[in-house]
Amino acid sequence: MTRIFKKHQALISGIISFAVLLLIWQFAVDFGYIKAFFVSSPSRVAVEFWRQLQSGEVRDNMAVSLYEFAVGLSLAVTVGGMLGVMAGWSRTIEYVLEPFIWFKYSSPTIAFYPLFIAWLGLGEPTIIAIAFIFALTPIYANTLSGIKNVDQDLVRAAISFGARPHDLFLKVTLPGSVPILIAGLRLAVGRALTGVIAAELFGATAGLGYSIAFYGQKLKTNEMMVSLVLVVILGVIFTQLLSLLESATDAWRPNVDR
């Protein structure tokens, strides 16, 4: 028993603390310390979740948000990856792109939201564009740094065996960059999800963010909480999947040998 606990200490402690929080939340509302109007309660959220599941609301909102998320992220991976490779290959391209990257890093991108609405209209295209812009920088930056920081000893050894430029890219640079590329992807996933939800809060007709804003404005806390919880769960699932991928592809690194 103690051995099992020690092995999974982090997981077990985490579950316990989370369960305690849920219990306190439930009882604080049930015994009237906090009004359900402000925080809802686990049982109320569960009941409302069941209703929204039956009515198809959960499915529809999830489908819309996940679609926008997937398209935005894929675009960011494609464009950011390509730009990163190009910038890693040519100094000139890196310098040409640099001001935009600085600009993107240092300004709150969401402030450009109204501009996107003016260009793309209210709804899906704008939301995808926001998710794309949010996720673009970490993909670009990590691809570039992966390519630039390729181990020169390995490059020299490969060249001594007659490696051509595309050999170097495919057999040394790219596999050597996998860990940092995955790290970039992990950041991008979180940001794309944030982008989708933030954009849906303001201008959408469906989606989890829309549902949160819609019920929020009507002061229907229970209904709103369902989508909020779903967003949190999605975020956790995505991050965990990427962590798994990270440790699977990172196994050759001596310092992460667990």
Add this chain to the structure above:
Amino acid sequence: MSQIEIRDVAIEYKKPKSEESFVAIQGVSLSIEKGSFVTIVGSSGCGKSTLLLALAGLIECSRGSIRVEGKDVTGPGKDRAMVFQDASLLPWRSVHGNVRFALELQRWKRDDIDERAARFVRMVGLGNFADYHPHQLSGGMRQRVNIARALAVDPQVLLMDEPFGALDAQTREVMGDELLRIWERDKKTAVFVTHSIDEAIFLGDRVVVMGRNPGHIRDVVEIDLPRPRTAAMLDSPSFIEYRRKLRDYISADMQALHMVEDIA
């Protein structure tokens, strides 16, 4: 004509961020016979690694020429393979995969690659470690992989840049023995750079002694010890005589350096 002809080679580096250049080696001429084992020894900064990299075609000569089998060296080629000091193995590939890597780069036939890589992994005694990754191996084992990788591509000339430099003394001796055992099989021409005098004598048919400021060849010493070489020879009178001679050269070089530093 010898297999390798180095004629009056000079190599200059541009110092970073200045117009000045640094002369690494100057006036180096050397002939190496096919099938001989030549070691190059010298204190650090004498340009011995630079000369080897030039032989490998990884740096250009500023003056003079290097020819292998009558052809000018203009870049890396299939006739030469290099064993590097350390850390030149792909960390994400297994032992087998690292040997495969060189064969892939030289476009060996797909059907042969796996079998050939496996054969050379076995030859250096790592048959049971073929699926291990470099970080799971000891320094000596990693250098065995490096040697297997270089031999697998079947070069005419094997170039080694202080391959055992990072190993402890015991492992180093074992690896020297091992290297000779492998080399005796088909006697490929070997050029071996080291800063260990004993290693240079033990391995070489000839020892090239280099000095510095700028790097040049001071002498070429014929090593008249029978093969196969054994550890017992390390204490033989002739070995001790070679050692004394080479040590004199190198300590003279070191003293010259100290005098320069004292004046400066």
